[in-house]
Amino acid sequence: MSQELVWLLRILIAGILSGVIGWERERHARAAGFRTMILVGMGCCLSMIVSLRIHELFSQVDSLYLRIDPARIAYGVLTGIGFIGAGTIIRDRGNVRGITTASCLWVVSAMGLAIGCGYYILGISTTILVMITLLTLKGIESKIPHDVYNRIRIKLTGDISIFSEKIFSIFSNMGYKILEFSFLEHKNENFSVLEILFRSRGKKDGFSILNALKDFDEIIEIEYK
Secondary structure, three states, rough: OEEEEEEHHHHHHHHHHHHOOOHHHHHHOOOOOOHHHHHHHHHHHHHHHHHHHHHHHOOOOOOOOOOOOOOOOHHHHHHHHHHHHOOOOOEEEEEEEEEHHHHHHHHHEEEEEEEEOOOOHHHHHHHOOOOOOHHHHHHHHHHHEEEEEEEEEEEEEOHHHHHHHHHHHHHHOOOOOEEEEEEEEEOOOOOEEEEEEEEEEEOHHHHHHHHOOOOOOOOOEEEOO
């Protein structure tokens, strides 16, 4: 097999392995899915091949000042992939989504560089480990107890100092820990707004809070986040 076919085979293998990881992301309807992962993997592999072969362009140059660093383009690839990864991270109402997909892009880029260097076993083994992580560890991750942060905004009438003590007591009895709170009083419009940030261990049902507060006649409006 000629050397040119070997380079092309590396790009093909990088595309296939990247597509395997991209398939899992596509199943979950992520922003960076099947085609994106393939393009990133093949592009990184090509970048690594260019890094390894760029000295061929200067083989006839005899200069003490010329220095060829095969890793220089790889540095740029891993730095630049961060911009693509940042584009897949979405912050929505205090929740952050897309970090796993961004991590997959980073791993795919590193895998493409490895295949570009000819480290097939490392590239294939990494792909297998990534797929095991994505497909099997999600169920374990969901069973790990973790803190959940929520925010509630209550619009009410009457004395807010008395009412807030009752609310704090309800939250404490339900197992929530109040981290911070603030209130805003509108004297002219005769209502106040109480906003509470609270934490719980494990996901709790927000409807239970609404049911606990529905008997208060002072409440005008509740916004739960």
